[in-house]
Amino acid sequence: MSTLTSSERWNACLCYLNVLVLVPMALVRDKSLFLARHCQQGFALFFAQVVALIILFVIDSTIGAIPILGLLISVILHLVVLLVALAISVLGFVKALAGESWAIPYLDDIADKVPVTGSDSQGS
Numbered sequence: 001m002s003t004l005t006s007s008e009r010w011n012a013c014l015c016y017l018n019v020l021v022l023v024p025m026a027l028v029r030d031k032s033l034f035l036a037r038h039c040q041q042g043f044a045l046f047f048a049q050v051v052a053l054i055i056l057f058v059i060d061s062t063i064g065a066i067p068i069l070g071l072l073i074s075v076i077l078h079l080v081v082l083l084v085a086l087a088i089s090v091l092g093f094v095k096a097l098a099g100e101s102w103a104i105p106y107l108d109d110i111a112d113k114v115p116v117t118g119s120d121s122q123g124s
Contacts, residue, residue: 036118
């Protein structure tokens with residue numbers, strides 16, 4: 001197993017910064033297996049965040065219309081989604097920078113379906 005380049009690590013870190021996952025997915029031509037896996041994970045996380053925002057919008061439009069209770073529920077749900085997304089993004093960023101591969105719980109099945117191919121030419 002050869003060592004990863006700093007370029008691969010930083011590109012993998014970009015995968016956990018929301019829409020910036022598209023940068024290494026689109027611009028890096030020869031992706032190592034390490035970078036391809038982090039691109040899959042980052043895209044699955046981005047997809048989950050978009051779905052969560054749509055669900056929060058629906059909740060805001062319905063339950064959020066209730067004067068005090070709706071506002072309280074809405075704020076709590078927004079904070080929970082924000083903190084979970086932030087925690088997973090930071091963990092993924094740190095793991096990518098350290099050169100480790102990992103699986104995001106509950107999103108790993110979605111990540112496996114993201115069509116990003118990597119080559120094993122780097123040996124990672």
